[in-house]
Amino acid sequence: MLEELLKFDRLASKDELLFLLFKALPLSNNQKVSDLKKYCTSNHFSIGRSFDGTLKLLEFMAFINVSDDIVSINDELFDPAKITRQEAYLEQGDFIRNLFLSLKREDSIADFIKPDALRQDAARGLFYVKESLIPLQFFGIRNMLISLGLFGRDSTFKSSNLFISANCTELFETLVVNSLREKNQRQKRKISLLELKTRLDGQEELGEKAEIFVLDFEQQRLQGHSSVERIRRVSEDCANAGFDIESFNDNESVFVDRFIEVKSYSENAVFYWSQNEIETAKELAEKYFLYLVDRNKMSQSNYAPRIFQNPYQKIFENEFWEKEPETWKVSAPREN
Numbered sequence: 001m002l003e004e005l006l007k008f009d010r011l012a013s014k015d016e017l018l019f020l021l022f023k024a025l026p027l028s029n030n031q032k033v034s035d036l037k038k039y040c041t042s043n044h045f046s047i048g049r050s051f052d053g054t055l056k057l058l059e060f061m062a063f064i065n066v067s068d069d070i071v072s073i074n075d076e077l078f079d080p081a082k083i084t085r086q087e088a089y090l091e092q093g094d095f096i097r098n099l100f101l102s103l104k105r106e107d108s109i110a111d112f113i114k115p116d117a118l119r120q121d122a123a124r125g126l127f128y129v130k131e132s133l134i135p136l137q138f139f140g141i142r143n144m145l146i147s148l149g150l151f152g153r154d155s156t157f158k159s160s161n162l163f164i165s166a167n168c169t170e171l172f173e174t175l176v177v178n179s180l181r182e183k184n185q186r187q188k189r190k191i192s193l194l195e196l197k198t199r200l201d202g203q204e205e206l207g208e209k210a211e212i213f214v215l216d217f218e219q220q221r222l223q224g225h226s227s228v229e230r231i232r233r234v235s236e237d238c239a240n241a242g243f244d245i246e247s248f249n250d251n252e253s254v255f256v257d258r259f260i261e262v263k264s265y266s267e268n269a270v271f272y273w274s275q276n277e278i279e280t281a282k283e284l285a286e287k288y289f290l291y292l293v294d295r296n297k298m299s300q301s302n303y304a305p306r307i308f309q310n311p312y313q314k315i316f317e318n319e320f321w322e323k324e325p326e327t328w329k330v331s332a333p334r335e336n
Helices: 014-027 033-043 047-060 086-091 094-105 136-148 166-187 201-221 275-287 311-316
Strands: 064-067 070-073 118-121 126-130 161-164 245-247 258-265 270-272 288-294 306-309 322-324 329-331
Touching: 014 033, 014 047, 014 070, 014 086, 014 136, 033 047, 033 070, 047 064, 047 136, 086 094, 094 136, 094 166, 118 166, 126 166, 161 166, 201 245, 201 258, 201 288, 258 270, 258 275, 275 288, 275 311, 288 311, 306 311
Parallel strands: 258 288
Antiparallel strands: 064 070, 118 126, 126 161, 245 258, 270 329, 288 306, 322 329
16 A cells, blocks of 8 residues: 555645545545545645545545545544544644554554654754655655644754654654664664673673773763663673664764774783674674773773774775784774
């Protein structure tokens, strides 16, 4: 059903939806599609260009049933006689909620709003979407949601961004943001640390101390983030994740987008990189960060680890990093 809907690049505006939902459909609970379209175009000319796509949208949302060219209202989901505040119904809740619930049933929310496209202005408490990352086939839905006021533009935002209106923020977080978080969580690889890691007690303790140091460092760096509590060590229960800490790039990140591998050293910046960590670094590329922690300096105030973004590229394409095969012994370049 969604695939058929996405063939239409034009859906109704708010005014067209108001007419179709609350004027045209209530005329009869069983209307021919052709009669309904004729009535709409005769009384609201612009609907002619969006009628077919909007009818498919209402069918996708299960507001109507279309069978043998007859349109009938599914009054369990949509009963126009019981809706008194029609504009509010479109703009502030039920219609938009049902649309996103329908997308969720198709497991297609992430196809419409990709995790990388979603950002957050923590200071203003607003979510916004990078418009350029919305797929072309969803432009009809995007334009309709702009007309309904879910998406808006603000002079303080770049023109390529759409912010979520304040009166829809809670709904959007519940149905879209949380849905994407759940999907992201399901995709994580989880294997017990005890099953995969057999470290010597002394080495494990040193590694844990360095990870805890970096965890605290990240929490301080992102102390203004609205979800700072989601910065966490994954090494305790995700031994094969290929990194130690999940964090955020900046205070506007909605989803975890910085994956940190922590390596500690004393005196010389020499560490061991497992094949799993190497493959993960290659896969995550710019989202993967290597934090080198000098254990002799961790107790110093304002000490910051050495941070390398996309270390796979830097290490394997840079002759200044000395490498030895096996688990790859890597020596970092000297600090200037």
